[in-house]
Amino acid sequence: MKKTIVGVLCIAGLIAQDDYFVPVSSIGGYGELHYNRSQSGENTATAKLDFHRFIIYYGYAFSEEWSFKSEVELEHNFVQDGDGELELEQAYVNYHTDSFGFQAGVILPSVGLINEYHEPPLFVSVERPEYNKYVIPTTWFGNGAAVYGKVAGINWRFALIEDLDGDEIGKGIRSGRAKGYKSTAYDMVKNLSAYYTGISDLRVGGSFTMNNAPTSAYFTTDEDGNNIVNEADTASVGVKLIEFHAKYDANNIYAVLEYGQISYEHNPLGYESSGGYYADLGYNVASMIGLKGKLMPWFRMSNYNRGNDDDSVDYSIQRFGLSYWPHPQIAFKADYGTHKKA
Secondary structure, three states, X not given: OOOOOOOOOOOOOOOOOOOOOOOEEEEEEEEEEEEEEEOOOOOOOEEEEEEEEXXXXXXXXXXXXEEEEEEEEEEEEEEEOOEEEEEEEEEEEEEEOOOEEEEEEEEOOOOOOOOOOOOHHHOOOOOOOOXXXXXXXXXXXXXXXXXXXXXXXXXXXXXXXXXXXXXXXXXXXXXXXOOOOOOOOOOOEEEXXXXXXXXXXXXXXXXXXXXXXXXXXXXXXXXXXXXXXOOOHHHEEEEEXXXXXXXXXXXXXXEEEEEEEEEEEOOOOOOOEEEEEEEEEXXXXXXXXXXXXXXXXXXXXXXXXXXXXXXXXXXXEEEEEXXXXXXXXXXXXXXXXXXXXX
């Protein structure tokens, strides 16, 4: 029996430093403590206190162009018997110049506003918007590589990462994330994104992502007993995600809009599409009351459908809250809202 193995070897080690560059290590991180009280119908309300996320970041700059960046996340304080999560969300070598860059390792696809940049001070609510869970499966990460750059004020990026798990796709793609664990690379997720920041404090962009996600039926055997690609519909699930987003944060005004739509081929649950949107609007009133930092009352409207026009998985959300930033990287938040089937 003849076996062919193709591999790519990455070697990291000591490198000669630039004559005038001093290597720099950076350590950072963040945490989120949440109190959530929720009630469904006439049922007794539940109240939970959860240290939802604890993240440690480590980076090292070898030179002005070459660096290493990583992020490890612990969810819900500990990991035991299937509860809690410990994940390597980012770990990649980065090459960067003024106009071009390259990344390889554990990376994030560029989808929406929050997947790449999801630190709590960057959004107004206590929890991330439901849109960024059920439409865009934040945080979405995987093994792969990306190239990026900037042309005429437009930032672009193309990422190629591991396949989604076709067996786990159904009411959206969140459960299909492989998270780098025994992931496959038969078709690869292709993610192309671009955004414009030529107007001060305004970001407008979008992305297109696609994958033929292999299922457990991806291979079959021929009459000689050899493994071959299965041509049946059940062999893979076609996924195409298109999203648009805009954010303005200046002159005391905060406004965000995100919209996304996913189309499927051969979804195991029979759905042909899912998607949704959310819109946030807030105003900083700190200067009106002589308060240092930023104090913002805000309002959100949102809707997402996890499968076609199936009313049983169609939800509408109205939420309002008050968020305070004593420092740009520290946030205290409170919000209240309703989450109803449409």
